Amino acid sequence: MADLKQLAGLIKELEDQLVVCMRCGMCQAVCPVFAETGREADVARGKLALLDGLVQELFKDPRGVNDRLMRCLLCGSCSANCPSGVKVLDIFIKARAILTGYLGLPPLKKAIFRGLLVHPGFFDRLLEWGAKLQGLFVKPVDDLLGTSCGRLLSPLGERHFKTLAPTAFHQMVKPMNTRPGASGLKVAFFVGCVIDKVFPPIGKAVLRALEHHGVGVYLPEDFACCGIPALSSGDTVAFERLVRHNLRRFTGQPFDVLITACATCTATIKKLWPLMAGELSPETQDQVAAIAAKTMDVSQFMVDKLGVGVINSAGTDKMVLLTYHDPCHLKKSLGVALQPRILLQANPGVRFQEMVEADRCCGLGGSFNLQHYDLSAAIGKRKRDRIAQSGCGVVATSCPACMLQITDMLSQAGDRVQVKHAIEVYAESLT
Ligand code: SF4
Numbered sequence: 001m002a003d004l005k006q007l008a009g010l011i012k013e014l015e016d017q018l019v020v021c022m023r024c025g026m027c028q029a030v031c032p033v034f035a036e037t038g039r040e041a042d043v044a045r046g047k048l049a050l051l052d053g054l055v056q057e058l059f060k061d062p063r064g065v066n067d068r069l070m071r072c073l074l075c076g077s078c079s080a081n082c083p084s085g086v087k088v089l090d091i092f093i094k095a096r097a098i099l100t101g102y103l104g105l106p107p108l109k110k111a112i113f114r115g116l117l118v119h120p121g122f123f124d125r126l127l128e129w130g131a132k133l134q135g136l137f138v139k140p141v142d143d144l145l146g147t148s149c150g151r152l153l154s155p156l157g158e159r160h161f162k163t164l165a166p167t168a169f170h171q172m173v174k175p176m177n178t179r180p181g182a183s184g185l186k187v188a189f190f191v192g193c194v195i196d197k198v199f200p201p202i203g204k205a206v207l208r209a210l211e212h213h214g215v216g217v218y219l220p221e222d223f224a225c226c227g228i229p230a231l232s233s234g235d236t237v238a239f240e241r242l243v244r245h246n247l248r249r250f251t252g253q254p255f256d257v258l259i260t261a262c263a264t265c266t267a268t269i270k271k272l273w274p275l276m277a278g279e280l281s282p283e284t285q286d287q288v289a290a291i292a293a294k295t296m297d298v299s300q301f302m303v304d305k306l307g308v309g310v311i312n313s314a315g316t317d318k319m320v321l322l323t324y325h326d327p328c329h330l331k332k333s334l335g336v337a338l339q340p341r342i343l344l345q346a347n348p349g350v351r352f353q354e355m356v357e358a359d360r361c362c363g364l365g366g367s368f369n370l371q372h373y374d375l376s377a378a379i380g381k382r383k384r385d386r387i388a389q390s391g392c393g394v395v396a397t398s399c400p401a402c403m404l405q406i407t408d409m410l411s412q413a414g415d416r417v418q419v420k421h422a423i424e425v426y427a428e429s430l431t
């Protein structure tokens, strides 16, 4: 638990940001949670009003405040639509840290974040065993989407989920440190947990595209989580340990850009590492700022740095009709929406078609999906309907976490639509 003096300082900092909200309600129109529940308490304005009286509420009903604050996807739709520029996500992230500092972290989360996540080697070994044994507990349900469900009573309920990959990315690919080739550029590759453990083909597609363009690659050994699962639960202790672990792996290496193929990792490194760096030493803060400034989504790197462009595919026979879902953390947090669309259309076999509400949240929201699955699935079904309406055989996106949610929704609906990462679609076209 944080001491009360420290908490008071954090609350004061929060109050300074809260005064910017003029209670106009523009955030209501775009909040996916409010669209399902119709409850003012679920929208950003309602949560900000609650936080305004945080000092009193902390002593009266801290768990009630925490529960209401956790009914949020951290999608950033409210921030993106706020005429006053209220930094809603920054406020919510800091408020969660304050409440967790006051209430303490639940034992299960403590065990996962501080016992597993911050020890990447141990975490990797454990999930390697999990990948070997998972067949005892799950059964495949959908060949096209590669989903499974629980054999008996499963804690994952009716979800159609992707299992752990039989071989994780870090087991397939050795650490790398190659020189720049024809492009003259070198990148550091931040893999992220979901790509490493569930979607290694995305990591392979990134390496394939980099090799094709003659880009040098630094891939460290023993890479770790970006820290977002811990931070979104208010655990700044585990978050800071993970930031320091990653800084030790990447700082001092000669690379031009740090790339990720996970929208959530990109937004976390670029926005949340600096936001939460206040308690770190000045030297560490400088390292955080330097890494954040160099971080880029892989499609942005391909298009803006390597000049990949749309290919005129007229006359091509094999036309795959494909649509795209904008991850909130890429479009709303970082403003990257054009580059993935260009990357997809750099594959001459693709015919691109926008879906309606392409940038509407898929409803995953990390632990939101675990704690409020009914709500998460209701939001996800709206996304599934828009994908089905597009008539496309493939939906691409730029975040492996969105891929988990979209896959679940399509699989439960029995749709014959493939889910791919934009870099996979691009890499398929490279000879
Ligand atoms: S957060 Fe922004 S959009 Fe929402 S009520 Fe406040 S000022 Fe209006």
Ligand code: SF4
Pocket (backbone or CB within 6 Å): 030, 031, 032, 033, 034, 042, 043, 044, 071, 072, 073, 074, 075, 076, 077, 078, 079, 088
């Ligand atoms: S971050 Fe998303 S879910 Fe949370 S209040 Fe804002 S719009 Fe609603």
